Amino acid sequence: MESYCNTGAEISSLDSENFIQLSEVYSQKLIPVSKENIPSQEDISSWPHLKEVKLPTIQADIGLLIGANVPQAMEPLQVVKSVDNGPYAVRTLLGWTINGPLRGGREAKQSDTWTKVTVNRISVARLEELWQLQFKQDFPDAGLTEELEMSKDDHQFISMVSQSAELKDGHYSICLPVKNKELQMPNNRSVAEQRALNLKKRFSRDKSYYKEYVTFMDGILEKGYAVEITNDERETQNERIWYLPHHGVRHPVKENLRVVFDCGAGFGGTSLNQELLQGPDLTSSLVGVLLRFRQETVAMTADVEAMFYQVRVSDGDTDLLRFLWWPHGDYNQQLVEYKMKVHIFGATSSPSVATFAMQKCASDFGEEFGPDAARTVLKNFYVDDCIKSTVDEDSAVSLAAALTTILAKGGFRLTKWSSNSRKLLQTIPANERAHGFQDLDLDQDYLPVERALGIQWCAETDKCKFKINLRERPHTRRGLLSLSQSGTIENSNHPKGLELTAATVAIKMDKLLRKERELNLLDSVFWTDSTAVIKYLNKDYQLMPSCDVKTGCVGPDFILQSPEQWPKNPDPTVMVCEDLEYFKDDIMMLKEQHRVKRSSPLHKLNPVLQDGVMRVGGGLSRSAMPTESKQPVILPKHSHVSRLVLRDIHEITAHAGRNHMLAKLREKFWIPGATGAIRRLLSKCVVCRRLHGTAGKQLMADLPECRLxxxxxxxxxxxxxxxxxxxxxxxxxxxxxxxxxxxxxxxxxxxxxxxxxxxxxxxxxxxxxxxxxxxxxxxxxxxxxxxxxxxxxxxxxxxxxxxxxxxxxxxxxxxxxxxxxxxxxxxxxxxxxxxxxxxxxxxxxxxxxxxxxxxxxxxxxxxxxxxxxxxxxxxxxxxxxxxxxxxxxxxxxxxxxxxxxxxxxxxxxxxxxxxxxxxxxxxxxxxxxxxxxxxxxxxxxxxxxxx
Missing domain, CATH: 3.30.420.10 (Ribonuclease H-like superfamily/Ribonuclease H)
Structure with missing residues (x-):
């Protein structure tokens, strides 16, 4: 059962004379001890040796269990020893405690109680991870360029499903990823029976609901997704048995009824979902799938039929998926035990298990059917929905055939096909097409509008539409505060803050496009009409211009021209020539082996070449600093350019000292031995020598005679x-x-x-x-x-x-x-x-x-x-x-x-x-x-x- 750790609690005796500080208290919803377990004065009255012990009368329920980790509460102040194998009493700071059998009192019921406690200690790193997952936006942060690391539970999940996955009878069989291999579950049949009784009452009231429910259950029995428990299995004593209540869920768009097994139903402080590993998010990014869908000319969509049910459960775990149902849906008969043999809707592990099985199918048979089909399964599926675009119709036809065949190897059946290519639709049987495409005359009729991952896609015009339902809601504080999700500075409502927010979003969109789209993007050019943004990027905060709020979006004329007509950046030829003169050997090594010799004075800088200019490599590539500061340009110490740069910095910093100049220099440049170069510059600066020159000292007179x-x-x-x-x-x-x-x-x-x-x-x-x-x-x-x-x-x-x-x-x-x-x-x-x-x-x-x-x-x-x-x-x-x-x-x-x-x-x-x-x-x-x-x-x- 889940438990949470609390600190700062304090307990006292009933007379409030003694207080004990508790370092840690673990809380949970249920304590498996009742007040009937508390000894009373009547219980010990039959033991003469305990006649001096006075127990208070307590009618309250038990709310706290004190263990041996609180020695102050357990320390004996007085002990009344046992007589004739009877109980003994111990007086502590909190009062008297009775230990041992209480014969003569109320007969204690024999029961075995076991408790499993899992403490959820949420660290700062885990809390930050949960926060990012909860409020994950469509665009990743500008500083993040790689996927999040998997947790310990995710690694355990991958290990378990990888070891148990096997292809049997045309379907993958994978175990239930339980957290504890020695799992033992309490008998919760009573809960399943009570839920079935409630379901029976609804059946008697709603015949339409009853008819759809029976149809669904008959379907999973006929297809072999579920089987009846045999007599041998019923008589076998097995502690890995769990009965799943079930109920009907109606899809808001499709309006068909689906029976979902309630894996979160609890009993005895646990549930099936609490014992299962959820697994990592193996699903491709929704935004990435949609971007790749809009990338090429010919588009197509398909759906995997009953994706979860195509993945079998290992034989040793099927007893954890038992459920109760009436034969043929006749609720006037006795309930019969069944068990699911496939991964089910409602289990927290099913999405990751099904996605893992489908991706494993692509990996196992990718070489046989080509890399395009395997890549499509890995990157163009969002759970069970496939949306893909290709360059031409011929490649779309071949890809659709390859997808159908490769997934069929793992037991997955693609259906509900739709496309904006009539040639592709003609190769697909009508009953395998989407509902709106089945009765079409492909030579004359317009292609209909189809749903694709929550958007409306018009196949005829190849355009996407969004249906927005605006509902009038009362203004609340929660609603107003929820609008503050965007914004990168404190006052994002100010025009300067809005401009910076727009620049941040543009960077995030560029990183997203580079990551998700299957294109080789060489350079990204960002345009802004905000001088404030440029000043922030150049760290020139003191000269921040005032905002001139404009209407519309009108940029310079050259933006509409070819890149050859754009203004050119300053030519780095001068720095390249300086580096070639002084660092010729290092540059040749970088071009050939991408690193310099150990004997080179630049070896510790780990230099890299960018546009022919040597820059410091370092370990700051992932920081949010400007590129010039993360990888400053390396200049020779004795070159004329270095002297000009130092002289310019010296004047910019108002003839500042060595440390100030060095800090300003390394914002853009790195000069080996810059300290000595700066010292020489300061020694030759006339202004500095005049302002900071050492004044003459008065010569001390002779000591007076009285002291000698x-x-x-x-x-x-x-x-x-x-x-x-x-x-x-x-x-x-x-x-x-x-x-x-x-x-x-x-x-x-x-x-x-x-x-x-x-x-x-x-x-x-x-x-x-x-x-x-x-x-x-x-x-x-x-x-x-x-x-x-x-x-x-x-x-x-x-x-x-x-x-x-x-x-x-x-x-x-x-x-x-x-x-x-x-x-x-x-x-x-x-x-x-x-x-x-x-x-x-x-x-x-x-x-x-x-x-x-x-x-x-x-x-x-x-x-x-x-x-x-x-x-x-x-x-x-x-x-x-x-x-x-x-x-x-x-x-x-x-x-x-x-x-x-x-x-x-x-x-x-x-x-x-x-x-x-x-x-x-x-x-x-x-x-x-x-x-x-x-x-x-x-x-x-x-x-x-x-x-």
Whole structure:
């Protein structure tokens, strides 16, 4: 039975306390389990060990079966074990389940139930294929030049019918192409009996219907298409038996009754059509058959009599085609079992099987009766209708005789002949002609109008007519939307869109004619009066002209003249001559062997010759790109034409760069080594050299003396600046604190302090703390800030006060020379601005959006100072024997790899809990070793300052 996969379902227990997500649920129309199979409290009451189990009363039908692929629903939470071979109970998330025999309860009916599930997972590719088949138009897509690939089921169908096809007693015998070789069908005789009973009631009401029905059934019995089941066959136990209901169908035009067997009638979740392979569409294209019918002068039509019934069913499959009928049509008697021995109307496989048998007949006997007859069977039949045109009457007479004979070899009888050739009609017996041609006097009477594949064909004038019945229908949204099938751009109602749609249809019609008509068409020329179409084809969208809607269809005068009088396309002689000069050997190889040598520089391009011009072969022949882009012309790199083309592209692209020019070039041309050619062109272009020339650079001045004096201690000459602010929590309030950086201009060491504000006192206190910890400073450099200048003034006054007190040591009596950068010259402070960025990077990684207290901020700044002072200021060598890279800490602490403070790995920075974030901890490590030649390394560092 067919099943479909659904996702996203969720189930819960009756009390809605527990929920389970179902990954996949397979749905079908019928679940072969009823609510009678659900155990009740009454069923388990006879088992004392289950007295604690309480089952809810459920009156609903079963709508979901849960299998082992949902382990959450099967996991046991509590188990009541079996006693005396009785049932046991298991409690799960969804409630109690009872397993085992329930003696003492309702007696369970013994039944065997089997289910076959076929999951229809529709992939995107299959969905697209179904969409194309559903809305297949008369003209194939412009990009499609070959037939659709057969599916897996179609390949299986072809394999089965090919292996089973055999010619017996003048007819082909082919098996029923079932999907499963081990097919087992349920007994559906009851369905056939009920349908026969309904048919009997209609017979009693409609005697005319009854009479036609009996006539048809007697005909298939007399001709041997169906036979009665023998007693031995009736008593044989066979699981490949299926009873087909049947009903009458009246043809809307012919008005005769035909009995059709209902192979789609279902029982037990299946039907015969569900078990049969439909097979590929082996029928020729309807439009192609009609086009070939109108190709030549002499036309003829014929019909295969009872085409399906001429193909026998293999003996092992006839029991699948059993049906019930009354002997001699007397519905007052008992029903008798019959079986069809031929492929029937109503079976999904019959059209493909019958077409395969007829085409196999043409293949088997084509050599005996000539290729024209075999080709006609393969290409000029639409199911059982043959319509063909020939060059003259003699070839039509011989072809009709050959067709009749070759198809008779396979048991197919051609009848209902019609033609616009009286000579051909005279060779065909009157009873074999079409109804309107049987009583004609071929010497005097006009030839009548005959139906040919849904069109009206007037044999006398050889013209086709169409009968159109327009019915007034109310306007609906569905009807309006169905009119939007055509159109290749979004707004096809715009005149530009309609013109493009017309061009697309013209291309499709050309491809259809080339594929279906038996003519050797050399060139196709398309004409349009739409400049918009030409612009689109040339990819010139920016210069799209406005639409001038015209009435009628008036083209230039030369269209009516011979092709020799048409305007000529540009002569490709120049490109041909260039290719011959540079690629002479490759062109000769292409003409002789259709490929170039492996040693040729053009081998990777897979070149092809078109009109004497070499083009890139490539793998884009099926793309929707223009031909010039799919197969660009190959030009030599050093030819004059290539230089002219590159120069033109360079000017068209407004002196663009190399990549832009290369992309524009390959829309039409391919120049091997084009990158180098473009580079040479750009280097010689005066405009590009003027616009893109490299400007001169200012020579860097010598480094100041303060950065080149290694003999003084660190922090003798210092650069100073502020950074921040940082929010700090003090009690419940939040205040701002600022970082103060002091950097040694000689060794690039860093000292960090915290300032409470930007006023002079805070700045002066930071300087005093720095001097107290790092020693006396001779020169200090800073930005031209107001707080810096005020600090300088007060510091001088403080030093004068210190001199008046006569401080004992000369070091404390030394003053600090403060240098300020020029106003609005922040670029003069790059020496400390770069280090401020390093400090910020460390703080951003550590603090992020947290708010610290005073102690935490001071601790973090000290640790950041240690990290920065441990950075190398000389290049790190890859040689293991070379000296270590010099760091500021080497000069400050006289240690190699000085260890960071212990707080880095053992103590957390205090961050208030109100921030909602956990404390951060830096973890790092450093080793201890002796100092190695620090003076030598510093000399190398000083020398690197020039770089």
């Amino acid at each position: 004096l290694p003999d003084d201690p660190p922090f003798t000459r210092v650069g100073m600046d502020y950074f921040g602010p940082f929010l700090v929590r003090r009690g419940r309030a939040q205040v701002k604190r600022y970082g103060v950086i002091f950097t040694c201009l000689a060794v690039r060491a860093v000292h960090l302090e915290v300032a409470s504000s930007l006023d002079t006192d805070a700045c002066l206190n930071a300087v005093r703390r720095f001097v107290a910890r790092r020693g006396q400073v001779n020169e200090m450099y800073s930005d031209n800030g107001t707080n810096m200048r005020a600090a300088d003034t007060e510091l001088k006054q403080a030093l004068q006060q210190w001199n008046s007190i006569k401080i004992s040591t000369s070091l404390q009596q030394k003053g600090i020379q403060w240098h300020f950068n020029p106003s609005a010259g922040s670029h003069h402070g790059g020496r400390w601005e770069r280090l401020i960025r390093s400090v910020r990077k460390i703080l951003n990684v550590t603090i992020k959006e947290k708010i610290l207290d005073e102690e935490g901020l001071q601790t973090l700044l000290c640790e950041a100072e240690a990290v920065i002072n441990n950075r190398p200021i000389t290049r790190a060598s890859s040689d293991v024997n070379d000296l270590e890279a010099l760091t500021p800490n080497h000069l400050l602490l006289l240690k190699t790899k000085p260890s960071l403070p212990l707080v880095f790995s053992t103590r957390k920075i205090n961050i208030p809990e109100e921030d909602g974030n956990k404390s951060s901890t830096w973890q790092t490590s450093s080793g201890n070793a002796g100092v190695k030649n620090i003076s030598h390394t510093f000399k190398n560092a000083r020398g690197g300052l020039q770089q």
